[in-house]
Amino acid sequence: MTDIPLAARTGRLARPSKLLSFAVVGALLAVLLVFFVLPVIWLLLAPSKTAGQITHDNPLSFGSLGQIGTAWNHLFDFQDGVMAHWLLNSAIYSGGSLILTLAVSITAGYALALTKFKGRKTLLTVTLVTMIMPQATLVLPLFLELNKFHLIGTVWSVILPFSFYPFGVYLVYIYFGSSLPRDLLSAARMDGCNEWQLFTKIALPLAKPVVGLVAFFSFVGNWNNFFLPYLVLPDSDQFPVQVGLNQLLTSTPSFNPVAGAGLNITIPELALAIVVAILPVLVLFLFSQRTLVSGMLAGATKE
Amino acid sequence: MTVLETPRVSTGTPRRDGSAPSRPRGRRLNAGYLFVAGYTVLLLAFGVFPTAYSFYLAFTNERGQFTGFNQFTKVAKDYRFLPAFEHMLVYLVLWLVVLVVLVVLVAVVLRGRIRPGTSAVLRFLYYIPGALAGVASVLVWLFMLDPDVSPVSWLLEAMGLHSFAAVLAPGHLPLILMLIAFWTGAGGWMVVMYGALNNIPDEVLEAARMDGAGPWRTVWHIQIPMIRQWIVYMAIMAFATGTQLFVEPQLLQTASLGRVSPTWSPNQLAFVFAFQQGDFNGAAAISVFLLSLGLVAAGLLVARSNLFSLDDK
Numbered sequence: 001m002t003d004i005p006l007a008a009r010t011g012r013l014a015r016p017s018k019l020l021s022f023a024v025v026g027a028l029l030a031v032l033l034v035f036f037v038l039p040v041i042w043l044l045l046a047p048s049k050t051a052g053q054i055t056h057d058n059p060l061s062f063g064s065l066g067q068i069g070t071a072w073n074h075l076f077d078f079q080d081g082v083m084a085h086w087l088l089n090s091a092i093y094s095g096g097s098l099i100l101t102l103a104v105s106i107t108a109g110y111a112l113a114l115t116k117f118k119g120r121k122t123l124l125t126v127t128l129v130t131m132i133m134p135q136a137t138l139v140l141p142l143f144l145e146l147n148k149f150h151l152i153g154t155v156w157s158v159i160l161p162f163s164f165y166p167f168g169v170y171l172v173y174i175y176f177g178s179s180l181p182r183d184l185l186s187a188a189r190m191d192g193c194n195e196w197q198l199f200t201k202i203a204l205p206l207a208k209p210v211v212g213l214v215a216f217f218s219f220v221g222n223w224n225n226f227f228l229p230y231l232v233l234p235d236s237d238q239f240p241v242q243v244g245l246n247q248l249l250t251s252t253p254s255f256n257p258v259a260g261a262g263l264n265i266t267i268p269e270l271a272l273a274i275v276v277a278i279l280p281v282l283v284l285f286l287f288s289q290r291t292l293v294s295g296m297l298a299g300a301t302k303e
Numbered sequence: 304m305t306v307l308e309t310p311r312v313s314t315g316t317p318r319r320d321g322s323a324p325s326r327p328r329g330r331r332l333n334a335g336y337l338f339v340a341g342y343t344v345l346l347l348a349f350g351v352f353p354t355a356y357s358f359y360l361a362f363t364n365e366r367g368q369f370t371g372f373n374q375f376t377k378v379a380k381d382y383r384f385l386p387a388f389e390h391m392l393v394y395l396v397l398w399l400v401v402l403v404v405l406v407v408l409v410a411v412v413l414r415g416r417i418r419p420g421t422s423a424v425l426r427f428l429y430y431i432p433g434a435l436a437g438v439a440s441v442l443v444w445l446f447m448l449d450p451d452v453s454p455v456s457w458l459l460e461a462m463g464l465h466s467f468a469a470v471l472a473p474g475h476l477p478l479i480l481m482l483i484a485f486w487t488g489a490g491g492w493m494v495v496m497y498g499a500l501n502n503i504p505d506e507v508l509e510a511a512r513m514d515g516a517g518p519w520r521t522v523w524h525i526q527i528p529m530i531r532q533w534i535v536y537m538a539i540m541a542f543a544t545g546t547q548l549f550v551e552p553q554l555l556q557t558a559s560l561g562r563v564s565p566t567w568s569p570n571q572l573a574f575v576f577a578f579q580q581g582d583f584n585g586a587a588a589i590s591v592f593l594l595s596l597g598l599v600a601a602g603l604l605v606a607r608s609n610l611f612s613l614d615d616k
Contacts, residue, residue, distance in 0.1 A: 025412050029425060032409065036429045036490060039443050042454050046446070059454035104341035111338030123339060123346075130350040132539060132601040136547035136570055137590040140577050141353040141360065164349035169342060195334030224437040226550040227570075231578075245438040246550075249445075250557055267452060274439045282434040 046271035047071045054267050071272045074264040078248070083273065085237055086244035091280075092155060093229070093240050094222040097162035101218045105165055106211060109172025110203050114185060115195075124173070131166040136227050143231050157232040158240070162222045168214040175210035176203065216288055220281050241277040248273050357594070360587030374588035378576070383566040384589075390567055394477040395545045398484055402541050403534060406489055410496030411522050426497060429490035440487045441554040448479065471559040476567065480551050484544075492537050499530040539601050546597050549574070569593055 046054055049063030057063075076083050111117070112124055142161055143152070151157040180203060188202050204211075226242045233239055236247060252265050364370045378384055409429075413422045435443060449467045450456045464470045471479075503526060511521045527534070548568040556563040556571075566572040569589055577586035 022416075025416055028409070029412065029417070032405075033425065033428060036432055036486065038454060039447050039486070040431055040435075042446065043443055054452050059452070059456075100341075104345060107338040108342035111335045115335035115338065117335030117339075120335070123343065126346065126351065129598070130346065130354075132543060132597070133350075133354070134543045134547045134593060134597040136549055137573075137593040137597070138350075138353040138357065140573060140583065140586050140590055141357040142349065143577075144360075144583060145348075145353060145356060160345070161349045164345040166346070166350065195338075199338070220434075220436070224439075226437050230550075242438045245442060246554065246557070249438075249442060249554065267446070270442065271446070274435070274442050278435050278439050282431075285431065285434045 043271055043274060047268045047275060049268055051266040051268060067268065068272070071268040074266075075269045075272055075276075078251070078265055078269075079236070082236060083241075083244065083276070086239050086241040087276070089238060090223055090240040090242070090277075093158045093162065094219050096155065096159040097222050098215060098219050100159065100163035101165045101168055102211065102215060104163065105168040105214060106172055106204070106207060107199065109169045109210075110176050110199055110207075112169070112173045113176035114180065114182065114203070127166045127169055127173075131170055139227050139231060142228065146232055152232050153234055153238065155238075158229050161228060162218075162225065165214070165218050165221075168218055171214055171217075172207070172210050175207065180206055212288070216284060220284065223281055245273060245277055354594070357587045357590045360584050361591040364584055365582075370584075374584050375592070378572075378585050378588045378592075381572075381585075383564075383572055383575075384569075386564070387566055387569045387572045388592075390477065391546060391548060391569055394480050394548065395542065397477050398481045398545055399538060399541055401481060401485060402489060402492070403538060405485075406492045406496055406537065407527065407530075407534060410493050410500055411526060413493065413497055414500040414526075415518070415522075422497075426490075426494055429493055431490065432486050433488065433491045436487050437550055438554060440483050441551050444479065444483050444486070445554075445558050468559070468562065471555065471562060473563060473567075476552065476555065476563060479555070480548065483551060484541075488541070488544075495537070496530060496533060499533040500526055503529050542600050543597050546570075546593050 042059060045060060045062055048065065048068050049057065049061070050067060053061075053063050053067075112120060112127075146152050146157045146161075151160075184202060185198055188198055193201065223240075224242060225240075226246070229240050230243050230246070233243070236244075239247065248265055248270060252267070252270055361374050362369060362371065364373070413426060417425075432440065447453050447455065448459070448470045450459045450465060450470070451467065453459060459465075459470060507525060507529075508521060511525050516524065547570060549570040552563065552567040552571060553565075556565050556567065566575050569592065573586040573589040573593075576582045576589065
């Protein structure tokens with residue numbers, strides 16, 4: 001039997017190398033922890049300090065609550081409170097397209113997975129291709145298309161393209177294809193359900209995890225989108241907050257001494273703006289982490 | 304079985320479950336069409352049409368006359384074209400290698416080498432920066448990389464980078480963009496890989512151990528091959544997003560007061576062609592270059608993995 005001496009040998013040799021690999025692994029995880037978390041902590045602390053304190057104090061010190069208030073006032077005074085407009089716009093664009101996305105992609109994914117119709121395979125293939133296609137390269141033709149239909153500068157120029165979400169359709173397709181037995185549908189059909197009832201009474205209640213998943217990805221993706229709104233919305237009042245942040249950056253004296261002169265937007269205000277801009281997404285992240293992970297894998301593994 | 308209506312179309316794929324269709328085919332056909340109608344309209348309007356339109360623009364001139372490959376040769380000869388694609392390529396290689404190696408390594412470690420509770424906490428903390436995608440992440444890193452305010456200014460100083468300008472030297476950009484992309488994206492992928500590793504049945508790992516495979520041999524010969532399709536999927540997605548670089552270099556360009564080129568990435572170059580030179584045909588040609596690149600790479604990877612199967616189970 002060769003197993004036993006082999007096992008004994010590895011057991012004896014393993015000890016020092018085990019310790020070493022433990023140290024290496026621990027160091028790797030710790031370095032990554034600092035890398036991922038430190039910038040977030042810095043960002044959350046920065047609005048509590050003055051620009052001077054940020055430069056001179058310990059980078060991880062807390063300033064004062066009063067200073068956060070001051071930064072808040074500066075930020076929301078900027079161009080007569082345009083920051084509030086930007087946030088509202090982001091909510092309208094992401095919320096509006098979220099509703100449309102869910103309405104079209106849940107039904108489409110369901111039909112692709114569980115009904116037969118001519119062109120089904122083509123639709124699936126095209127979905128797959130557009131899903132993998134780099135979307136940013138389509139932003140320019142999209143701009144021209146929207147321009148032709150006189151949609152530039154309207155909310156639709158953002159909401160409609162945002163609502164097209166092939167990845168969501170694909171997720172729903174996989175979910176229904178793998179977790180909804182056809183027999184269940186056949187049985188309900190025998191009992192006299194029509195196609196719409198099948199969808200709303202049987203499929204939809206079972207689809208909660210994937211609906212949440214699509215909603216999350218779509219909302220976060222659209223909330224963070226920059227390129228399309230940057231092109232199609234000419235007016236600062238119409239910007240979503242991401243494009244607004246870009247404008248704030250160009251108005252910050254430390255990054256742009258000329259344009260930023262005389263404005264109250266300094267590093268604490270900018271940091272606060274970032275925190276405010278990502279807050280909805282961050283809250284979503286914190287609350288949906290567990291559901292997300294299980295849903296992501298349920299949708300992902302197909303088995 | 305009674306089929307009351309002759310199906311107008313053959314569905315191609317035979318029903319796998321063997322059950323007889325219990326209703327006329329015609330009605331189910333219509334339902335299917337209704338269910339996909341909204342999505343199909345959006346797909347045509349915002350997926351298919353813009354793609355076709357960008358090809359049309361790339362092969363014509365501003366008066367709509369067919370010009371063959373003229374637009375492509377014109378933009379390819381532009382002095383900013385090669386540098387932009389070179390920048391993107393360097394960035395992509397760096398980003399893909401770092402992403403794949405670190406994400407797989409960390410997922411393996413989180414799955415098997417440390418206590419489950421610690422692993423869950425770490426996965427969550429690594430995942431948080433994902434909330435700060437886009438503009439926010441770039442702004443955060445502008446601060447992290449500015450020796451005047453950075454919490455790791457000692458590290459920057461140690462590397463001989465004493466000013467923000469020195470950090471933003473054009474040669475550093477692929478590395479900086481990689482850092483930002485890794486910071487926002489890697490945590491999510493670690494979660495996905497962890498889940499994929501979780502799906503490997505314990506018996507398989509047990510069997511490997513019985514056969515005398517050490518932990519790292521198990522990783523290399525069992526775990527990694529079994530999550531291969533997920534690694535391929537990650538690589539495709541990372542490649543696709545990598546070719547789309549726009550907001551990150553654009554913001555760095557703004558913040559560096561012009562030291563970084565405004566046409567650093569191909570997408571920025573297309574943007575300049577379209578909106579500063581008014582040359583939408585040239586811009587479309589650059590877009591088509593990028594699209595083809597993305598599609599060829601994705602197609603190759605999809606063909607070699609079985610992740611995206613279109614067949615019903």
